């Protein structure tokens with residue numbers, strides 16, 4: 001059964017490599033004083049995380065969902081782009097490959113939205129457009145600090161669209177759908193505005209992030225499923241805690257505005273990237289992994305270990321960022337990496353156990 005998924009493993013491996021390289025680069029940037037391995041690696045931490053690791057996995061998930069051969073070109077291009085960045089290839093090889101890959105994901109979404117025109121597909125499609133726009137600006141020579149809010153838009157809208165899709169179970173009223181669309185529109189307006197008046201644009205997007213967090217906290221089915229047990233409860237806790245980080249991030253964007261480097265920049269970005277995005281990935285992994293790799297993933301209470309460590313270490317890092325404590329910021333960042341590695345280890349162990357159980361049942 002797993003054989004049909006085997007062709008996807010090289011893409012998953014490319015995403016994994018990008019993640020590990022990005023984690024190392026992030027620690028070097030936090031000032032741990034370890035060798036950067038390659039001189040150019042610390043500078044590409046952000047693109048490796050957003051495009052190389054997450055962009056490749058999201059592209060792969062979409063390609064699997066659509067089931068057409070050409071769609072696999074998108075995650076392949078972003079994965080190869082990540083490889084070019086890691087290898088420190090000169091010129092624009094990495095950014096060009098990544099931008100082409102994001103164009104591929106946009107093309108996938110054109111097909112998806114035409115097949116199923118709905119608010120949730122449009123939201124995810126707009127997320128990929130934000131990614132493509134950010135990549136285009138990056139390719140045109142804009143600094144990463146100037147395009148990173150577009151990359152945030154990619155991940156936030158992709159996740160919000162996914163949650164909206166599941167929210168259909170709750171039968172959202174017309175007014176609730178309109179308020180969601182309004183929040184997304186304000187966020188996008190902030191992004192466009194940031195190209196003209198950076199500080200104002202970031203603050204406007206911050207207001208939308210707070211509003212989106214409140215909307216999700218109010219309407220997501222996680223509010224109900226958190227009372228259940230096992231995997232369902234774990235997923236709900238991951239989602240709800242992610243929404244709290246999203247709201248906190250929005251507040252930082254709103255009050256700090258157009259910061260482009262340093263500890264406050266670190267807090268503004270990682271409350272959303274680690275607090276929101278990673279919590280959502282932790283929560284969704286038991287659903288995504290079987291779809292993409294064919295490996296089942298049974299819930300284990302140990303999953304709470306990586307989730308708790310992520311939140312505790314991020315709190316330490318952000319307090320360090322805002323209070324000017326270098327050790328808190330550095331230890332928080334290091335423990336963030338431990339939390340992500342623990343997540344990978346727990347996931348691999350659970351997948352192995354589930355597979356052994358499946359094989360055991362098949363033999364009986």
Ligand code: HEM
Nearest residue numbers: 026027029030046049144145261262263266273333336337
């Ligand atoms: C897990 C541990 C992580 C560590 C230790 C880390 C570390 C860092 C550091 C030190 C910076 C520079 C901040 C500054 O200018 O002072 C940074 C920037 C950034 N990080 Fe992370 N990060 C981590 C996770 C993530 C994740 C999960 C994402 C995305 C999903 C991400 C995306 C970014 C981006 C886009 C930037 C901006 C890069 C730039 O301006 O060049 N990081 N990170």
